[in-house]
Every structure is written in structure tokens, then in C-alpha cells.
Amino acid sequence: MLDQTHDPQLRSWITSANDPATDYPIQNLPFAVFRRAGSREAFRGGVAIGDQILDLAAARKAGAFSRALVGPAASRAASAASKPTLNDFMGAGRAASVALRRALSLGLRSDSESQSLLAPCLVAQNAAAYAVPARIGDYTDFYTSIHHALAVGRLFRPDHPLLPNYKWVPIGYHGRSSSIAISGLEFARPSGQIVAPAASGASTPVLGPSARLDYELEVGVYVGQGNELGSPIPIAHAEDAVFGLCLLNDWSARDIQAWEYQPLGPFLGKNFATTVSPWIVTLEALEPYRVPWTRPTEDPQPLAYLDSADVRSRGAIDLNLEVWLQTQAMRRHGVAPYRLSHSNFRHAYWSIAQLVAHHSVNGCNLQSGDLLGSGTQSDSVPSGAGSMLELSRNGAQPLRLPNGETRSFLQDGDTVIMRGWCERAGAVRIGLGEVSGQVGGSR
């Protein structure tokens, strides 16, 4: 399945793309929508290459994607990928992104004849502002980390931490689309109904700012070509419905959530903000990092509609994930962000293909640009917890930061940064970049 765009020997004429530490070598070629920071330009599609962005709209205008040069499929795909949202490009399916990736790979590699055409179309990433790359019709959040489900379950239901459906059903729920924002958001601490702990003697809720504000480390999955209402996507074709991956922070107000969530699930505890990283890394770029999806033999094996040889042999992705925190005091004193935890997406109990097949098995229609969240990705060890709820054991064991501060939950001014990347000896590093967000004060 590896095509020439993954060849680890490839080098680009953009020298920063040849740095072994870059997230965006010529083998990656992720998509975003951007404009120059501070400008009022229209947002348009771009491709990351080293520390630069290839402006697809400008390159198209310059003739770099003429049919004569790149063929009709890549030319059409470049047109769709140049727009202010990538929905049309996503909807054109895997073939379109494969064709455009090939054209981009040829145009950006060292021996390219298009260098003079493309060089004027580069914008430095540090001079760019990004937007949410798709009109997200529906956002679904899953719960695929059994380590997270177990850790949270142990805090709130020590007798039966894992519910009986967990190992059978890829648990998910619908989230809020309108409050999904691009990395860099500073948002007000949400207020809501909160019931004071029983020890306080209070028995009725009050309206107030959340005191248990948290992050959740997740992988986001954008839907490419969707399905019609009533037509499930079989597991064998499920990955054809996937465009690519990003990082996602599902900010959560644990106190609001705890009081509201029975019986219909999280609502105001989650829908005040969700942040995503700007760059979408395609499944094609992640190809070298596919690994078997496994499940302990003593666990129930998936029902047939969630099982396939392909899932078993390469359903998971070896994707490193990290959470970093920089408090206001750290920022003031020039102290670098501190790493809170690290995990890996390969530990997910359900694979991406399984999420897609499950989501549509009842006929529910997925649409291009829809976003699926993986749910908090926690590792089996405490240092791999993907939320502060887990790290501080619901506040019972506050974290001690290197500068002497402590945290049970997030404080005003805290910036949370999540990073994700694939790397392995003999392969080229493929990065997802980062998603950051900052907690403002309460209103």
C-alpha cells in the first residue's frame, strides 16, 4: 500500500522540510485553511511543508495545477482544496487526496521542475492565522480509551468501574459543532449549575464559574466521503470515508457535567469550547505508522460488523500524544511549558474503521467535514492520563509543578498544549503539530 509519496529518501527543495525534527516533511503534506495573520484576506487551503505553507489558491492561479501539468484528477482536487473550507475536497474522496498528494510530492521534491512556479506561493507558518478547516456539520465524540474509561470509572463507580456495554459498543455521543474553534482560542471560564460537595452541607445547586475545569487529550477524525441516510458504511469500506486526523482538546467542566449528565449525557459541561489543531494529516501520510489492532484474547471479540482482517492487521495508528501546561506564572517568568503526560493512540480499544462502521450501522448519515473525536486517550500507566481529572484523581492528589505551583484542575491563565507525532527508526517523522488553548477568567 505504500506509494512513492512515502519514500523516506525523498527530499524537498524547501530545506526546512528536510530537518529530521520537522512535523511536516515532504512525506506528510497535511492540509489546513489559512491566511496571513492580521490580514483580512480570504481563508484558503494550504499545505504544510517544513516551516512553510504552500498557498494552494495562489499555486493554482500560477498554473501549478493545470490539467496539462498534473492531470485532471489532481487539478480538480487542487481546485477543491483551495477553498475557504475543505468540505468539497474531503467529499471528493480518497482518490482526490491521493492524486493531489502525488502532484504536491512531485512539485515539492528536490528535483522538481515547478520550483520557480511554487516558490512565490509560499507563506511562512509563523506569519499565518488558521481557521477551522471544514464546515463541521456534526461532531461526535467517542470514548475509545479503555484506560480512561477505567480510570474515570474507578473514581466514580469503584464497585463496577467499567460498564457492561464498554467492550461491545464503541460508546459515543453527539457534541456541539458551533463551539469548535481553531488552536489558539482563549475562552472564558464557563459558568453553570454546580452542587457543592456533600461535606459542605449544601444541598441545592448554585450558578457559578466551574471550579473543576479540565482538558481532554483526543485525536480528531474528519469524515471524507460520507454515506446516504439509510445506507450503513461496511467495515471493509470504513476507512474510505476518512479524510484525515488532527489533535482535539475536548475542554470539560467536571462539576457542571457531574450534576447535569444523568440521564442524557454531557451537555453544558462540554459544549462551551472544543479546540482543534489546524493541520489535517491524511491517512495516506500515516500509512507507514499503521500497526495491528489487538484486543486481549480474554475480552469479547468484536461483532462481525466491527471486525475485519484489515482492522486486525493494521487498524491502529502508532501516534504519540502529549499534553503540556504553561501557567500564567510560568509564562511571566519565561518558564517553558511542562509536560503533564504522554500517551499513544495505538492503545485505543476501538479503531477508526470501527467507529465509522458503528456510527452508520443504523443508517445515520455521515457527511464530508463531520468530525469524530476519539475520546480522551489515556495510557495504562498514571503518567499517561489524558485529563487532569485522572492525573489529580479528581483533585484528591494535586499535581506539583516544577515551579512549585500545584494544580487539581485548570486555573485562569493556564495554557494547555497538545502535540502528536509518529516516529520510528527507518521512517520519516510525521507530525500533527499542536493544539493550544488558554483559560480566560470567568465572566
Place this chain on the structure above:
Amino acid sequence: MLDQTHDPQLRSWITSANDPATDYPIQNLPFAVFRRAGSREAFRGGVAIGDQILDLAAARKAGAFSRALVGPAASRAASAASKPTLNDFMGAGRAASVALRRALSLGLRSDSESQSLLAPCLVAQNAAAYAVPARIGDYTDFYTSIHHALAVGRLFRPDHPLLPNYKWVPIGYHGRSSSIAISGLEFARPSGQIVAPAASGASTPVLGPSARLDYELEVGVYVGQGNELGSPIPIAHAEDAVFGLCLLNDWSARDIQAWEYQPLGPFLGKNFATTVSPWIVTLEALEPYRVPWTRPTEDPQPLAYLDSADVRSRGAIDLNLEVWLQTQAMRRHGVAPYRLSHSNFRHAYWSIAQLVAHHSVNGCNLQSGDLLGSGTQSDSVPSGAGSMLELSRNGAQPLRLPNGETRSFLQDGDTVIMRGWCERAGAVRIGLGEVSGQVGGSR
């Protein structure tokens, strides 16, 4: 607050609008998007009047909404209301719909001088096909009927039917936007993971068609002018964010839902189909049917952010609601639909303004065209139950239909029709029309 458009003495030159039984007298003037059935015309905005639709795009082209004739506000509003979706019209706020309603009321009443301009712009309702009238960014479903919450709670948690948060929090969750369809949908019976009853000896789920397919009788509320992320809508301004009401059937697969919903709420048990009625009745048209919102004095009173003199004096709407069933056998033998239940929206435990204020109190942004569902509207008496789950007591007491058939849940070929209308002596009937849908076979 009554303006001249509510005057019960008003008559229209369209005679069917003067029938006391019509849902669409000149006092109503609801909005939809439509085209001629069987045509490939573009969908555009229209207004119901008697058994006709005034084609807003055609009337605009004919000059009926020129600034000289109707003024700039109504002219702009007519332009926005002519489009294939009503989002721009909704986003223009209450002032826009008030202005357009006034112009329409003048143009359609008996003494109108615009009759010759408007008459060629009428399309018979029975010759029209409708579309979902807005691009619905987010769909939120609430749970505002305490009678429904109690009835369902008694079935599944007889010891504590009502959860402790119910009387404090307007419980809601995010539903699926992509599978919202206009009235008339025939959809495949959904499949999903189902655990056989314990008595069967089975202990593991199987994939299969839902055997407990149900409807839910709801009122839908479209958001007009929304709010920015981080800026809650105070209760005093909450109704300014509401465009109007429709009927909504939140189809539900009880067996899929029962197995999947812990801990994150309903998902595949709900998101295979939601149907809405075509006509959106504005709050202005419902003005004569506003009634006090009350709560038993022994119940907790709402927190300050959910309370206001306006809510107390006129927060509820006296809106009759009915569910009708026509089975395949009834249709074959020419038997008319049978009324399963009747209820009234005035019994809702939470008012529309409270839903809006609660939804945004954490800073969540509502957008024009967003849809809020009221949750199943059940009355306190058994004949007022808004779902078959309640009517058949989860299948324990099958319903006996007049033609001898029985129903515990919906069977293939069943058509469910919901109707809603306001009426009172001395006032003109204001109807919401109906929403219907039919259960197809399983795939």
C-alpha cells in the same frame, strides 16, 4: 404586545384562509421552503395562507416587496426569506420577521391593493414539496415534560423515577443534525446492537433490526438571532433569540438506546431519523396563546438565571398536540388514522426562554437555524403519553387499535402523524400543520 396582525377580525382575499378550521389564517403567516412537487425548481421561501403558499421569491420578483411599497425593513426581510434556506432571515432577528409579517398581513387582507400583484404568486399547498427550512448547524433535544420523565422513570427506575437534577436543570443533550428530514420521510428500520431480554438466557448483544421502534411527540424551536461564543443570553432577552416553532418527531429505537446509553447518553438509538413539519410558526403569531408558566409551589423554584416576571406571566404556550397512527392494514382498507394520544405544550416544566438561557449560560453559542427539541410532550394522564413506550408501558400492555390490530411498538408500514394547533373562543385558530413519517422495512 398584540399588534394588528393578530386582529381576529382580519379576513383575506384568499377565501380558504377565512375557513375557521384552517391552520393558516391571515393571523398565522408561517414560513417554509418549498418548490412544486415533482419539479426540479430551486427551493425558496414561502408563506402559508389558507390552502395556498405565497411564493416569496416570485412575489419579490413581481415587485410586491419593493422598498417603496413595504419599506426597507420588510423589503430586506423578504429578500432573506426568499432564499433556499431561511437562516439569513432567522439571523436578521425578531424585527425582520415582525416587519415582513406586517407587510404580508397588509398584502393578503381583503382590502389589499396588492391582490393583482400577489395572486399570480400563489402555489397550492397540495402541489408543493418542502425541504428542511434551515441549515441546522446544531440540534439540541431537551426533556421538558416532567410527566414523560416520570413515566419513563417509573418503567426503568421505579424506586427513584425522577432524578435529583430534574427540577433544577433543563436537561438536554446534543442530537444529530444530518438525519433531520422534512415531514413525509420513509426510513428503514434501524439496526443496532441489541441485548435480548434476560429471560431469553442470552447475555451478549447481537446486531439486528430494532424491535422496539418508537416515536416521540415534540415541539421544535428554531433559533433566530444567536449569540457569540462566551456571551450568554440573559433570560430577559431569551425569546428575542427565537424565530418560531414546528412539530418534531424524535424517532427512537428503545432497544438500541437501552444498551448503548450509559454513560454518555442516547446515540444510535436516536440519530437514524428526526422529522420536522414544514411550516415554522413565529412567536408573533403565537402571541394570543401565551399563558402563564407555573410550577407547583412545593417544587424548587428556578435559579435566578432561569426566572423572570415575563416567564411567570406568559412563558408557556397553549398549544394542543396529537399523535395519530395509520398502519399498513388500515391504509390498505381505507381506514383513517387513529388518534393515539393528545397533550398540550403548556404543561412543559421548562419554558422556551429558560431553555435558551440555560443552553447559553456557559457561553455556548447558538446560531441562526439551530433547532431545539422540547423533548417528548406527555400529559399527566395515560391518554396524554407522547410515546408508545409510555402508552404500552414498555410493551407490557399492547395497544388495541380499532381495527383489531395491536401495537407494543411500531411495525413496518406504520405511519405516524403529529398535529399541533392553538385555539380558544374569541381567538383565531393558529395551526402548526403536521409532521408525518413512515417506518420502512429493515435493510
